[in-house]
Amino acid sequence: MVTAALARLHRNAGRKVRVFKHGPDYLDPMVLEVASGHPVYQLHPWMTGEDECRWRLSEAAQDADLILIEGAMGLFDGDPSSADLAKLMGIPALPVIDAGGMAQTFGALVLGLARFDPELSIYDVIANKIGSPRHGEMLKERLPEGIRLLGAIPRNDAMSIPERHLGLMQPAELGNLDQKLDDAAQVLKEAGLDELPKAVEIPAVEPATKPKTLLAGVRIAIARDAAFSFIYRANTELLLAMGAELHYFSPLEDSELPPADALWLPGGYPELHGNTLAENTAMANAIRAFHNAGKPILAECGGLMACAEELSDKEGRVHSLYGLIPGRAAMAKRLQGIGMHSLTAEQGELRGHTFHRSTLDTTWQPAAHTRKQAGTGSEAVFSKNALVASYFHGYFPSAPELVAAMFRGEALTFPGYSENDHS
Structure with a gap:
């Protein structure tokens, strides 16, 4: 929901936002498409292939103002992990950390994530589910040098979305999804998350070879x-x-x-x-x-x-x-x-x-x-x-x-x- 709210926040600000999903997922991309107003594709070095990952990201970078890739599980979980995808694409990771019930330990956790893999770049972090503005300030005070607190999101009902046994409910079943996304975007705006993260260059990649017409007329x-x-x-x-x-x-x-x-x-x-x-x-x-x-x-x-x-x-x-x-x-x-x-x-x-x-x-x-x-x-x-x-x-x-x-x-x-x- 943080990814979806970020997409809607910057879309509402007049920016073109493209969103991707790391790994196999059907339900999250449905919500992310509503949030961004653009198609959402999967990026997974093993399932979709590294070349397709590079090409899709390069294509999106031609005219997008902001590209978001929603990770899967924890930053280093899985093979390939979200961190592996970030390194492959040459882009930084932006950890979203549940800061509920946490103070100075937040900084230690950020330090650990930033140093766990020297090849991974982390410039910004987001604190989620903070209890008060003062709580956010405490988290910011103990961050490692060179890492910025992009924003601190308070607990808010707007940041939740109904789920069932296989994941999120489908957008067609949520009559108020657009309003919920706008409300969530406003929560992020008040948390200071309307500022763009550090820009990186995405190299141009030639499109994939056009497939043979093996199903012509079928x-x-x-x-x-x-x-x-x-x-x-x-x-x-x-x-x-x-x-x-x-x-x-x-x-x-x-x-x-x-x-x-x-x-x-x-x-x-x-x-x-x-x-x-x-x-x-x-x-x-x-x-x-x-x-x-x-x-x-x-x-x-x-x-x-x-x-x-x-x-x-x-x-x-x-x-x-x-x-x-x-x-x-x-x-x-x-x-x-x-x-x-x-x-x-x-x-x-x-x-x-x-x-x-x-x-x-x-x-x-x-x-x-x-x-x-x-x-x-x-x-x-x-x-x-x-x-x-x-x-x-x-x-x-x-x-x-x-x-x-x-x-x-x-x-x-x-x-x-x-x-x-x-x-």
Whole structure:
């Protein structure tokens, strides 16, 4: 919310603000787009690739007055961490530190962050959740030499935003988001955060090579509504660059599919809309007919759940859904999968992530499993009758040829798996 409020503060001051998100995330970028008024893309040296990180930042720097990149977790957490991204891009980090219940120790914490990695530049810090103006002054007095307190944000209800089990609520569900962002921006302005941080130069980078038109003329129907909304901008832009025609529809409200050669059911919150999805029998029948016609379908996470015969929601209510995959998807009390993953096929290595709180009980055998970037664990990938389904969310630009093969309904071959069923 600090990032979103900063974006809105400087946008309201007449500046063009571009915002990026470090790592895989669908919900934060939705809010950041509303805050900044401009598209938000992911930057992640492993998932999106270092070259794409450099190119996107360079492109934004051509006409933006301010660029903000929201980090992920703590500054040095993860591999690559937010600090790694900052070093790669040659930009400083701006730590936002919860200063509640802290005085001189704030300065020690800043000193530790600044010295932990000599290659990382830190010129400014933000103190969050201070108790009073005097509290802010105490924090400022003990900062290490060469580091400025850019601002001290007081506790304020305007700095909070409703959440649920997978993260923030979606902007469409928050009728007062614009007002909340303006209120949060005012809090930051009163805290002195309308001053710009130190400027750095972003070198110009040549744009990425234009992808081959592997999907020329292919019409792809994409589910997009409150139940299916986890879609990277870079994914749809790649599909268009490869020549595809994109047609959006709502499984919640529409009674039929748009004319299409392939179907994409992305992630989202089908568990919150199980009854509506189940009662829309016309759409269910249309999706079943599409599948029975042997046309390709990609179902990611929430899309996978909707393809099961049944979906059990958080309250234990069971809904009959599309029935393309035998078995039941059921919500669990805790996370069942989280982390960066990749899926390797002969057509390439698709990188992405997984983040889900449900399980799938099915008689189907996986055609392959994803590989976790760090640690143990994997996600099953089902590939049968032109349906590719998994809890895995793919970042399409990491493997254009594999993505094109999925949407063309081509047989997929996964090295190391000999019992694939691609019929």
